[in-house]
Amino acid sequence: MQITKLLCFAANAITITSSWVQLPPHTTKRRVAEQTCLSLLNSCNTLTALTQIHAFILKLGLHNNPLVLTKFASTSSHFPDAIHYASTFLFPSNGPLPFHDAFLFNTLFRAFAQTHDSKPKTLHFYNTMLRFDVSPNKFTYPFVLKACAGLGNLRLGESVHGSVAKFGFYEDAHVRNTLVHMYCCCEGGVGFAWKVFDESSKRDxxxxxxxxxxxxxxxxxxxxxxxxxxxxxxxxxxxxxxxxxxxxxxxxxxxxxxxxxxxxxxxxxxxxxxxxxxxxxxxxxxxxxxxxxxxxxFRGMEVRSIVSWTSVIVGLAMHGRGLEAVMLFDEMVEQGIQPDDVAFIGVLSACSHSGLVDKGRCYFDFMEKSYGIVPKIEHYGCMVDLLSRAGLVNEALEFVQAMPVEVKPNQIIWRSIITACHARGHLKLAKGISKELIRKEPMHESNYVLLSNIYAKLRRWEKKTKVREMMDMKGIKKVPGSTMIEINNEMYEFVAGDKSHDLNKQIYDMVDEMGREIKRAGYVPTTSQVLLDIDEEDKEDALYRHSEKLAIAFALLSTPPGTPIRIVKNLRVCEDCHCATKFISKVYKRDIVVRDRNRFHHFRNGLCSCRDFW
DNA sequence: TTAGGGTTAG
Structure with missing residues (x-):
């Protein structure tokens, strides 16, 4: 309404005659018309108003006025759908092309940057710019490079890098920093980023x-x-x-x-x-x-976003404090914060890690019904994980079968079912699914590891050896388990059977001592965890060489009694290490905090915070 | 009259 009134007012104020549009640019009347358009664009906030202003611009013959065109482009960034309209006005498919310069293009890029799916458009208009022989300036490249970064296309990035050099903007700090950023966002581009970084004489x-x-x-x-x-x-x-x-x-x-x-x-x-x-x-x-x-x-923060809430919910979930995580999620909803799809992944994984099956089911339904968030594969993954971990393998299978066709179950979902079947003794089912997975994804190492572990549990050593041979033949290597530990501000990494450490001898002596002490306290090695066809004594030896035990031995040697021990594993903690660590925490009176690939385990006085549910 | 780097996820 307001715009329409303004337009009427403007039309009356400027008496449009057939002669004035041909007036030279500095004529008062022309400047008045120009200023009027600019202020109209300033207060424009709907697409309808924009189309009216467009008509007005054409009527006044200002379709080639740089100031007006640029303002038109920037105004269109303030509300949806307008940019498309603006770009068709600025680049009509027929008729003469209006005035263009780098500033106009940059304004358009800035407008694009504020919308979704802006990257292809930015690159499209960057190409248009070059096609019309409009030279980019130093302000152009950050936009274009950010678009390349968003697409993660290394080749494209390299070609734009070439243009940056050609136009002589490589030394500009903004351009160069965006180049570093762009390469970092492309797969395999960190080396290129490093090269640009390394060549920079001034780094801020x-x-x-x-x-x-x-x-x-x-x-x-x-x-x-x-x-x-x-x-x-x-x-x-x-x-x-x-x-x-x-x-x-x-x-x-x-x-x-x-x-x-x-x-x-x-x-x-x-x-x-x-x-x-x-x-x-x-x-x-x-x-x-x-x-x-x-x-x-988190409690001390004045302004919290959905990311703050999700971070702390996920944090609590990782530590097995599912009830607190769920309560926090509810508190967030009560405070009127809209949960997003990531927040739901967080709360569902909290339910999964703490065995809150019914709660998880409720959230899964609630997500779509109350918030219209269509579950993605990740949410289905959480649910399958939740059901499988709780031992409801059949229900998990039914859940997968009932998944909508557009969300096909991925390998991760099948793997979590296999892991559950393995743990709950449904070995035949696990074997069937693993074989199918290997057929579908023959180069993924964990599929072979799963099948090989199933054969080991079935004591089918010849079959197990065959799986390992198949892996060797295809050149697939198992990711070696490793454990990291921070001592005196230094990070140390151990792999199974590691002998590279300076305190090697003391560490292995400590491992032996640990073994003796915890056995005396009732620990029995879980030798079925060792998936090799060797005798029991050797199996025990193999267990003691696990990277986790080496790291704990090193910590016992290097830290004063009573100090908590914190370690980080790259894989899931094995059953035997889990059991042994419980005994170590009791015998050596240490709190031991283990982060594995999935979650945290807090060991204290012979018990683990996961209540043996992981 | 315009430009650069960042956080949550099975």
């Missing part, structure tokens, strides 16, 4: 953050932390965004001491505790084993 906190974030994203967390240390040596001060990436890397490593140091560093340096920084800090504390601190930080 953004350059460092982009590279640190890149390493953190690809899971090279140790390198990310290393780079952060180097950044400090070089005298570049990290800001809150740098800290978010370092915290993510620290969370991945499970390095609590480092995490605590990062927290105090933020305090000491007075780094702004943005909402994102707090979220990253919550996630870090939860993943480093101190979920209470994560909750404390």
């Amino acid at each position: 906190s953004v350059t460092w953050s982009a590279m640190i974030g890149g390493y953190a994203r690809v899971g090279d967390s140790a390198r990310a932390v290393g780079l952060f240390r180097e950044m400090q040596v070089m005298g570049v001060f990290p800001d809150e965004i740098t800290m978010v990436s370092v915290l993510a890397a620290c969370a991945d490593l499970g390095a609590l001491e480092l995490g605590k140091w990062l927290e105090s560093y933020v305090e000491k340096r007075n780094i702004t505790k943005s909402e994102e920084l707090c979220n990253a800090m919550i996630d870090m504390f939860a993943k480093c084993g101190d979920v209470d601190r994560a909750v404390e930080l």
Whole structure:
């Protein structure tokens, strides 16, 4: 309404004659018309109004006016559907092409950046720009490179990199930093990012953050932390965004001491505790084993987003504190925060890790009925996991069979059913599904490992050997189990049978001593866990070489009595290590916190927080 | 008159 009134007013104010549109640009009347259009566009907020203004622009003969066109492009970014309209106006399929310059294109890119699926459009108009011989300027490339980053297309990125060099913008800090970022977002691009980073003569906190974030994203967390240390040596001060990436890397490593140091560093340096920084800090504390601190930080936040809530819910879930996680989810809903699909994954996994089957079923229904969130494969995965872990294997199978056709069960879902069948003794079923999986996905190592473990449990050693031979033949290698531990701010990694450590002899002596002590307390080795056709004594020996036991022995040697021990495993904890760790916690009076691939186990006085349910 | 790096997920 308002726009229509304004248009009438403007039309009356400017007496349109056939002669004035031909007036030179600086004529007062023309400037009045131009200014009128600009202010109309300023107050425009609907597509209808925009189309009316468009007609007005044409009527006034301002379709070639750079100021008006640019304003038109930027206005269209403020509400949905308008950008498409604007781009058809700016690039008509027939008729003469209006005026274009780099600034106009940049304005369009900025408008695109605020919408979804903006990347292909940005690249399309970047190509248009080149086709019309409009030279990009230094402001153009960050938009274009970000579009490449969003698409994760390395080849495309490289070709744009070529243009950056050609137009001479490689030395511009913004452009170069976005190049680093772009390469980090493309699969296999970190090496290219490093090259750009390495060639940069001036690196500011953004350059460092982009590279640190890149390493953190690809899971090279140790390198990310290393780079952060180097950044400090070089005298570049990290800001809150740098800290978010370092915290993510620290969370991945499970390095609590480092995490605590990062927290105090933020305090000491007075780094702004943005909402994102707090979220990253919550996630870090939860993943480093101190979920209470994560909750404390969460409670202390003034403004919490869905990410803050989800981070702490997922944190509690990982630690097996499912009831608290569920209560927090309910509290969030009560406070009027709309849960999203990730929040539902969090709450469903909380139910799964704590055996809250009925609660999980309720949330799964609630998600679609109350929030219209269509369950994705991940949500189905959570449900299958929930049912399988609870031993409801048949129900899990029925659930998979009832899945809508558009959400086909993936290998992960089948694997969680196999694991459950394996644990609950449904070996025939597990064997059938594993064979099918190998047929469908012949290069995935865990399918072979599952089948091989089933044969071992059935004591079919010849079959088991055949599976291993098949793996060798295809060149498939099992991911070796490893355990990390942080001692005196240093990370140490152990693999099974590791002899590379300086204290090698003492560690193995300690492992032997541990074995004797826990046996005296009632521990019986779970030799069926050793899936080799060897005699019982050798099997026991193989169990004692597990990386987890080596790391615990090293911790017992290197830390004062009573100190908690925290370790991080790359795979799920095996049954025997789980049992042995319970005894170690009792005999040596140590709290032992183990993070495995799925969750945390807090061992204290012979018991585990997972209540042997994992 | 325009531009750069970040957090939650089976």
